Amino acid sequence: MSKREETIQHFSGLFKENSSRIEKGSSGLINSFRKEAMDQFRELGIPDRKNEAYKYINLDPWFNTKYKSYFVPEEADFMAASDFRCEVVELESYNKILLNGFSPKDNGTIEGLPEGIWVGSLAEASERFPDIVEKHYARYARNGKDGLIPLNTALASDGMFVHVKKGVSLSKPIQVINLVHSDTDMFVQHRNLIVVEDNAELPMIVCDHALSPQKFLTNAVTEIYVGENARLDMLRVQNEHNNAAKLTHTFIHQERNSNAVSNNITLHGGMVRNSTYHRLNGEGAECNAYGLYLADRWQHVDNFVSIDHAYPNCLSNQLFKGVLDDYATGAFNGRILVNEGAQKTLAYQKNNNILLTDDARMDTKPQLEIYADDVKCSHGATVGQLDEEAMFYLKSRGINKTEARLMLMFGFAHEVIANIKTEALRQRIDELVLQRLRGELSRCANCSLDCDK
Amino acid sequence: MLQIENLKVEIEGKEILKGISLNVKKGEIHAIMGPNGSGKSTLAAVLAGKEFGEITNGKITYMGKDLMDMEPEDRSKEGIFLGFQYPIEIPGVSMVNFMRTALNEHRKYRGEEAMSSSDFLKLMREKKELVKIESGLTSRSVNEGFSGGEKKRNEIFQMAMLEPRLAILDETDSGLDIDALRIVANGVNQLKTAENSTIVITHYQRLLDYIVPDFVHVLYDGKIVKSGDKSLALELEDKGYDWIKKDVESVSYE
Numbered sequence: 001m002s003k004r005e006e007t008i009q010h011f012s013g014l015f016k017e018n019s020s021r022i023e024k025g026s027s028g029l030i031n032s033f034r035k036e037a038m039d040q041f042r043e044l045g046i047p048d049r050k051n052e053a054y055k056y057i058n059l060d061p062w063f064n065t066k067y068k069s070y071f072v073p074e075e076a077d078f079m080a081a082s083d084f085r086c087e088v089v090e091l092e093s094y095n096k097i098l099l100n101g102f103s104p105k106d107n108g109t110i111e112g113l114p115e116g117i118w119v120g121s122l123a124e125a126s127e128r129f130p131d132i133v134e135k136h137y138a139r140y141a142r143n144g145k146d147g148l149i150p151l152n153t154a155l156a157s158d159g160m161f162v163h164v165k166k167g168v169s170l171s172k173p174i175q176v177i178n179l180v181h182s183d184t185d186m187f188v189q190h191r192n193l194i195v196v197e198d199n200a201e202l203p204m205i206v207c208d209h210a211l212s213p214q215k216f217l218t219n220a221v222t223e224i225y226v227g228e229n230a231r232l233d234m235l236r237v238q239n240e241h242n243n244a245a246k247l248t249h250t251f252i253h254q255e256r257n258s259n260a261v262s263n264n265i266t267l268h269g270g271m272v273r274n275s276t277y278h279r280l281n282g283e284g285a286e287c288n289a290y291g292l293y294l295a296d297r298w299q300h301v302d303n304f305v306s307i308d309h310a311y312p313n314c315l316s317n318q319l320f321k322g323v324l325d326d327y328a329t330g331a332f333n334g335r336i337l338v339n340e341g342a343q344k345t346l347a348y349q350k351n352n353n354i355l356l357t358d359d360a361r362m363d364t365k366p367q368l369e370i371y372a373d374d375v376k377c378s379h380g381a382t383v384g385q386l387d388e389e390a391m392f393y394l395k396s397r398g399i400n401k402t403e404a405r406l407m408l409m410f411g412f413a414h415e416v417i418a419n420i421k422t423e424a425l426r427q428r429i430d431e432l433v434l435q436r437l438r439g440e441l442s443r444c445a446n447c448s449l450d451c452d453k
Numbered sequence: 454m455l456q457i458e459n460l461k462v463e464i465e466g467k468e469i470l471k472g473i474s475l476n477v478k479k480g481e482i483h484a485i486m487g488p489n490g491s492g493k494s495t496l497a498a499v500l501a502g503k504e505f506g507e508i509t510n511g512k513i514t515y516m517g518k519d520l521m522d523m524e525p526e527d528r529s530k531e532g533i534f535l536g537f538q539y540p541i542e543i544p545g546v547s548m549v550n551f552m553r554t555a556l557n558e559h560r561k562y563r564g565e566e567a568m569s570s571s572d573f574l575k576l577m578r579e580k581k582e583l584v585k586i587e588s589g590l591t592s593r594s595v596n597e598g599f600s601g602g603e604k605k606r607n608e609i610f611q612m613a614m615l616e617p618r619l620a621i622l623d624e625t626d627s628g629l630d631i632d633a634l635r636i637v638a639n640g641v642n643q644l645k646t647a648e649n650s651t652i653v654i655t656h657y658q659r660l661l662d663y664i665v666p667d668f669v670h671v672l673y674d675g676k677i678v679k680s681g682d683k684s685l686a687l688e689l690e691d692k693g694y695d696w697i698k699k700d701v702e703s704v705s706y707e
Contacts, residue, residue, distance in 0.1 A: 387541075389541050394543070394555075396528075397526075397611060400558065407554065408543065410546070412544075414544075
């Protein structure tokens with residue numbers, strides 16, 4: 001049996017053995033998708049390099065590991081996790097913890113949360129609000145070539161559910177602190193659903209952390225609905241360790257005149273793959289997809305972006321920047337699809353990278369598919385070193401080489417950070433990035449891990 | 454303060470400086486003039502420590518030390534300042550952060566403590582006044598989106614912040630209108646003391662109406678072909694560089 005078939009068999013077996021346990025903690029609605037999803041996974045398997053969208057990433061080392069625990073809630077110790085304080089937390093936000101993919105079942109409450117917003121467990125929400133969940137669940141997470149998505153649909157038990165009612169807006173962001181913590185190697189799959197109804201506004205931060213040094217593999221699918229005239233501002237800060245792999249698939253479905261921002265800041269992780277999809281599903285929709293990745297040692301950071309211009313008069317903008325040191329590798333694949341009839345589309349894409357060593361490697365690939373004739377699209381990618389002229393300029397003012405390098409890297413990264421609207425948050429991310437560039441792992445203050453592992 | 458002895462520099466196999474000797478004493482202002490391509494900017498960059506080309510001959514002594522052994526940042530901390538002909542834009546690095554880092558590196562080198570934020574901002578305000586820099590500029594990224602004139606003023610502002618012993622101003626006048634030129638020259642003059650020295654590199658005599666040199670040297674084809682006092686600049690303005698070229702070429706025919 002090939003490795004590929006082995007993996008399929010493995011998950012297939014897990015699904016059979018545990019289906020009653022998985023289904024027990026979940027609603028009938030969510031369970032109704034599992035079997036078909038598993039069938040689809042059996043066909044697709046884990047994406048390998050033959051899959052164009054996974055050409056530059058090797059998932060084998062992460063999927064060929066036998067993890068001790070999979071998708072099992074066991075007794076998640078939310079009390080212990082609630083002691084954890086993310087460094088980003090100093091800013092005012094509504095916090096919610098997701099531990100190993102599970103949310104506390106607390107009726108979606110957070111102290112002080114305004115009326116019209118519910119934040120909590122998806123499993124719980126699918127019982128309480130079956131209509132909303134049914135309307136949106138498994139509607140947007142569609143990619144017929146990526147087996148990781150049906151794998152998640154088949155096996156995920158819980159995740160975060162956020163619902164913002166029509167016209168409701170939040171002044172402070174909702175912060176989801178996404179923790180993995182285990183005594184044994186663990187494979188985590190969770191499923192998030194976020195619904196921002198018409199004319200509503202949701203600022204949101206997701207912070208990914210690993211609280212123990214075990215080997216972690218996370219495969220998370222997030223579906224987001226952004227209604228007419230609604231706004232979403234989603235910032236993700238990834239700060240795990242070299243023994244943790246993170247695969248995220250975020251599908252943002254945008255209706256007419258909506259505006260959505262996705263920003264993935266990858267500070268640390270052994271292997272990170274973020275797939276971000278924006279579907280502009282109504283006229284006048286606008287999206288900004290940003291990303292910043294800093295990698296060193298043997299880390300790999302991979303960003304896949306897909307912008308689907310389905311209607312006319314929409315605007316999309318992608319800006320991804322990365323700094324790679326040591327033997328780190330990275331990949332960027334930015335797809336822009338302009339459907340027939342999506343006239344007057346404006347679509348921009350930029351990917352800039354700095355390689356600090358000869359061994360670091362970056363693969364960057366734009367992918368434009370344009371079926372309309374009245375559109376403006378641009379794309380540009382650079383892979384280079386630090387600007388020598390700028391280095392000399394800084395040094396000529398008395399700034400030493402180490403500091404000058406740091407300033408230039410930070411300046412380079414800042415173009416992405418500058419897009420964070422909340423000032424306190426922007427400053428905080430600036431600090432974390434600076435720490436990271438200085439070679440200090442910018443892990444959270446309460447974390448006592450030896451992250452060098 | 455600065456002695457250059459028979460300096461020869463090659464870039465990509467081509468000799469750009471062909472044996473330059475220059476002696477700058479404390480308190481003096483030297484002007485180096487010459488047509489385009491004569492090697493003026495190369496000389497300035499070599500003094501500031503830019504790594505390019507190869508020094509094939511000669512010696513540069515600054516304050517009794519061999520300058521060739523020093524890194525650019527150490528030259529700066531020892532008091533050498535280069536005003537760039539084309540100041541570099543550095544997106545994402547704020548002027549404030551840039552200047553504070555530079556200033557504190559200088560202070561550390563002298564064994565002084567880092568400056569407090571309030572003292573630093575006060576100093577910035579004071580020095581900005583000198584070259585009439587709009588306060589908005591210093592909250593922006595280094596030179597990013599600055600106009601030509603603003604970039605040049607920003608160079609003099611940095612000079613004012615760092616108070617060098619030896620300032621080398623490379624074509625600081627290029628691209629400036631007459632008002633901006635006055636402001637820049639006025640800034641340089643206010644920073645002048647009996648203790649520091651200035652090398653003004655320029656193509657035109659115009660700047661020297663405002664910054665009056667003690668010595669004028671004409672650089673042509675990698676060599677100083679003529680030296681004199683400020684009247685030499687006026688003579689050049691009057692007769693043009695062709696006069697020097699003819700002079701030099703006729704000498705070489707003899």
